[in-house]
Amino acid sequence: MKTRKTSDLISDNKKDVFFTGHLDIIKKYPVIGVLASGNAPGPVVWESYQFFYALRDADVTIAGGWHSPLEKGILDALIEGKANVAFFAAKGLKARGFQQKFKLLDRTSRGLMISPFPDSITKINGTEGPRLRNELLAAISDVLLIPYIKPRGKLFHMLKAERSFLKKTFVLNHIENDKLSLDIRRVDSKHASDLINEAQEAYIKRK
Numbered sequence: 232m233k234t235r236k237t238s239d240l241i242s243d244n245k246k247d248v249f250f251t252g253h254l255d256i257i258k259k260y261p262v263i264g265v266l267a268s269g270n271a272p273g274p275v276v277w278e279s280y281q282f283f284y285a286l287r288d289a290d291v292t293i294a295g296g297w298h299s300p301l302e303k304g305i306l307d308a309l310i311e312g313k314a315n316v317a318f319f320a321a322k323g324l325k326a327r328g329f330q331q332k333f334k335l336l337d338r339t340s341r342g343l344m345i346s347p348f349p350d351s352i353t354k355i356n357g358t359e360g361p362r363l364r365n366e367l368l369a370a371i372s373d374v375l376l377i378p379y380i381k382p383r384g385k386l387f388h389m390l391k392a393e394r395s396f397l398k399k400t401f402v403l404n405h406i407e408n409d410k411l412s413l414d415i416r417r418v419d420s421k422h423a424s425d426l427i428n429e430a431q432e433a434y435i436k437r438k
Contacts, residue, residue: 248367249350251324252333252343256315257371260292261430264372266365266386269299271379272407276301278420279378279403280308285423287312291430292343294319294372296364297329301378310335319368320346321360323353345371365389369396373433374426376418378403382410390415399433401426 263286267279283305286293294317297306306329309316316336318329324344336342347363348355366389369375380386380402390397390413397415402408404417418426 246347248345248347249324250343250345252337253315253340254343256292256341256343257294257317257345260290260315261427261434262292262294262317262371262373263426263430264368264375265293265295265302265305266368266375266377267295267299267301267305268377268379268381268384268386269301270381270384271301275379275403275405275407276304278405280304282376282378282403282418282420282423283308286427287314289314289423289427291315291427292317294368296321296361296368297332298361306332313341315341315343317343317345319364320344320348321364322346322355323348323350325350325353362389366393366396369393369399372399373437374430375400376403376426377401379405379407380411380413380415382412387411387413401429 279301287309292315293309295302295306296319297303306316310332318333320328324346333342333344347367375396377386377400390400397413401416401418404419
């Protein structure tokens with residue numbers, strides 16, 4: 232495990248992060264973050280899978296917490312492709328979780344595990360760990376895709392509280408997101424290339 236200050240990855244942030252694997256997949260590729268709620272309606276789940284199947288061979292890094300059932304399904308699709316995958320942990324990196332799947336990607340230099348917590352942290356408050364993990368993921372991502380945002384849910388409040396996250400966020404263009412009161416850009420599930428283009432533009436500015 233190595234330690235790196237997030238100021239190396241995010242300007243104006245000097246917090247330590249802990250990582251293992253290939254940091255270059257964050258520094259040298261556009262990063263598309265994904266936060267997929269376990270409460271996503273069935274039709275949104277189906278369109279999310281379609282979307283990420285279209286992304287899995289792209290020359291980008293897909294970053295996620297890979298915790299909810301929808302995220303786990305997306306991860307399985309990505310492993311079969313060529314895109315890089317970053318794993319953002321809500322505990323220390325030695326905690327049980329996605330170690331086996333990370334190792335599959337690490338062998339081909341496509342994987343990175345990153346956490347706001349040191350290895351000694353194997354248990355953490357049920358809400359604090361995911362909150363800090365999600366905030367780190369959102370901060371490092373060039374663009375952030377949240378297929379479905381539950382009105383007044385945790386992701387809603389995260390975006391409302393942090394405008395820099397809101398500005399880089401997209402939701403799927405689906406009727407289930409019509410009740411959102413936040414001003415968020417939409418992307419069609421059949422046009423994954425649009426999100427890739429947005430990520431590439433943001434990455435160029437980041438460089």
